[in-house]
Amino acid sequence: MILILDEQVHPGTPLFEAIMEYLSHRSGVSARVHEVKGDLQTLTEIYLIGDTATLDREEIAELAGVDRVVRVSREYRILGRHKDDFRPSGFEYNGVSFSQETFELFAGLCAVDNRDHVDRTFRALAAQGLRCARMGAYKPRTSPYAFQGHGAACLPFVFESAASHGVRVIAMEVTHEKHIQEIHDALAAAGNGTGVMLQVGTRNTQNFELLKAIGRQHEFPVLFKRGFGITLEESLNAAEYLASEGNQRVVFCLRGVKSNLGEPHRNLVDFAQVPVVRRLTRMPVCVDPSHAVGRRDLSPDGIEDIHHAAVQGVVAGANMVLVDIHPEPGKALVDGPQALTLDELPLFVEDLRIAREAYLKRRAAHERARSPAELPKPADSQPA
Ligand code: PEP
Ligand code: MN
Secondary structure (H helix, E strand, C coil): CEECCCCCCCCHHHHHHHHHHHHHHCCCCCEEEEEEEEECCCEEEEEEEEEEHCCCCCHHHCCEEEEEECCCCCCCCCEECCCCCCCCCCCCCCCCEEECCCCCCEEEEEECCCCHHHHHCCCCCCCCCEEEEEEECCCCCEEEEEEEEHHHHHHHHHHHHHHHHHCCEEEECCCCCCHHHHHHHHHHHEEEEEEEEEEECCCHHHHHHHHHHHHHCCCCCCEEEEECCCCCHHHHHHHHHHHHHCCEEEEEEEEEEEHHHCCCCCCCCCCCHHHHHHECCCCCCCCCHHHHHHCCCCCCCCCCCCHHHHHHHHHHHCCEEEECCCCHHHCCCHHHCCCCCCHHHHHHHHHHHHHHHHHHEEEHHHHCCCCHCCCCCCHHHHCC
């Protein structure tokens, strides 16, 4: 059960203390307090865990200082979408909005190799009017002898170059808790001219200690990849670790699952689950066609599989696309064979624009065909 408090009620205020006092007398129930920071205000929410079936929802809703009570129906209580749950979803970070209504492309280097490639990549993004990017500094590799990424050493020139090209958010994987501080320090040293969305890679989806550390910090939002060999439900539960530690600014990314049934693709593409994640949770949903498809094959219609897969995700309502591009894929140190070139970026952007428009048209057509009673409530369908 979630108690959403009136906007002026926060820890330390008499009404808050009175609510906590009331709850302390309910046996078998423990309370966890979350401060939810919005653009205009900070709301306090109290999550009740344990034997909540015995609680009187009406009585709690009547308590002074309680605005609303939501009974949670799923395991992922904070990130989940529940019945009668009109909590706003989505968030804003560094001037960019992310919700189930928005759309952003994050294109860039799978792994940062040198400054020239970073500069050229950011310049290509800026030329397309893009304000988000991906850049891998810390690379989890299958072999210990493979290039592991330049780590903290490349952050100064990555952040400086991003800022000079107007890039506002960079998706960057972290594989260890200490990388969060390294990124914070390097951003500050570069004058905070850009921002970072911490990426949890598919190999770390269930690295719960890493998730807790990322969840405890409030500076950076998170791009959370589904696990490659676990169920969707297990991945959603893992994402909930971030929120249960206090960070609700999470984008959920589908990137395919490991199965030879997906061959010749690198992974079995799972983008049919975009609407499933949107229905079960309030998280914006990302698709990563590069790591899902993993190769640059052309189909007889003259369109590459990576394009087809990306568009399939977007036409199904994805809010974000993560894609590998590289100025010289032949020289890339990681995942060159799946990277699009910078010259190919405009066509990719155009393809996504067509797909996004198709999605919005499909949605309008379906809305017209449904009776008003069947349509989602405004808070479900509007950006936060
Ligand atoms: C990546 O995006 O660079 C990456 C390693 O992806 P994944 O964790 O999905 O394999
Ligand atoms: Mn990669």
